[in-house]
Amino acid sequence: MMLKVEGLTKIFGGLRAVDNASLEVAEGRIVALIGPNGAGKTTLFASIAGFHPIDAGRVTFMGQDITGWPVHQIARRGMVRTFQITQPFAKLSVHENIAVGAYQKYADRSEAWEHARRVGEQVGMGALLEQPASDLTVAGRKRLELARTLATGPKMLLLDEVMAGLNPSEIVEIIAIIQKIRASGVTVLLIEHVMQAVMSLSEHIYVLSYGKMIAEGAPRAVVNNPAVIEAYLGHGAAERIAHPATSGAPEEAPHA
Numbered sequence: 001m002m003l004k005v006e007g008l009t010k011i012f013g014g015l016r017a018v019d020n021a022s023l024e025v026a027e028g029r030i031v032a033l034i035g036p037n038g039a040g041k042t043t044l045f046a047s048i049a050g051f052h053p054i055d056a057g058r059v060t061f062m063g064q065d066i067t068g069w070p071v072h073q074i075a076r077r078g079m080v081r082t083f084q085i086t087q088p089f090a091k092l093s094v095h096e097n098i099a100v101g102a103y104q105k106y107a108d109r110s111e112a113w114e115h116a117r118r119v120g121e122q123v124g125m126g127a128l129l130e131q132p133a134s135d136l137t138v139a140g141r142k143r144l145e146l147a148r149t150l151a152t153g154p155k156m157l158l159l160d161e162v163m164a165g166l167n168p169s170e171i172v173e174i175i176a177i178i179q180k181i182r183a184s185g186v187t188v189l190l191i192e193h194v195m196q197a198v199m200s201l202s203e204h205i206y207v208l209s210y211g212k213m214i215a216e217g218a219p220r221a222v223v224n225n226p227a228v229i230e231a232y233l234g235h236g237a238a239e240r241i242a243h244p245a246t247s248g249a250p251e252e253a254p255h256a
């Protein structure tokens with residue numbers, strides 16, 4: 001297993017944001033982590049990547065126990081995460097922003113610069129390299145965040161909602177980019193609300209709800225799992241969907 005998370009618990013004050021959650025990601029896979037808003041997905045990512053001290057559990061990455069390691073050491077070992085809210089260096093160009101990531105991999109400046117250019121092209125930003133990051137659209141910023149992390153030369157990427165705020169054609173493009181990244185040998189764990197992307201990209205899905213892992217499996221099995229439907233739509237939803245006529249569900253939603 002490339003990544004193994006066992007019984008991870010993260011408590012904020014009295015809130016068990018992640019509660020005894022476990023997951024595994026095999027090398028070369030694209031695995032998705034889904035769940036309703038506030039389920040604890042980002043907290044789990046941050047905990048895996050060393051951004052929070054955790055309250056219980058163990059994280060093993062490429063055979064090594066990395067629990068409690070600081071962020072930079074985990075990144076150097078090859079696992080990096082993206083952030084939902086991206087904050088590029090606005091005055092720097094796209095190329096310079098990507099190079100910030102590349103300097104972590106290459107000590108030599110010109111090698112880092114060249115690597116940053118290649119990564120920019122890999123994420124479809126070849127024509128935007130000289131632009132200041134402040135000029136980018138939401139989609140451009142998402143790509144830049146992806147490029148910045150990719151430039152560190154990771155073996156595993158944790159992608160946190162890289163499709164949020166994108167239009168349908170931008171989503172199709174970024175799906176293709178993520179597939180190319182995987183084909184280049186990078187293992188991917190992604191948090192995503194865009195189900196079209198989850199279904200077309202991932203081979204395995206984990207579902208988090210109120211901090212607990214409530215389901216896992218192949219995409220189609222997971223989205224048809226009654227526990228998952230209830231987590232998203234509320235208690236009794238699976239029954240209402242399966243038997244709309246007999247379970248007392250209104251034929252039509254009342255008009256507001």
Ligand SMILES: Nc1ncnc2c1ncn2[C@@H]1O[C@H](COP(=O)(O)OP(=O)(O)OP(=O)(O)O)[C@@H](O)[C@H]1O
Pocket residue numbers: 012015017035036037038039040041042043044
């Ligand atoms: N630094 C923090 N301090 C206190 N509580 C936090 C902190 N970060 C997250 N939480 C709480 O932990 C819970 C899980 O939040 P988290 O952001 O991990 O959920 P999520 O599944 O990523 O949600 P979304 O899909 O909306 O991004 C929420 O109740 C949130 O308010």
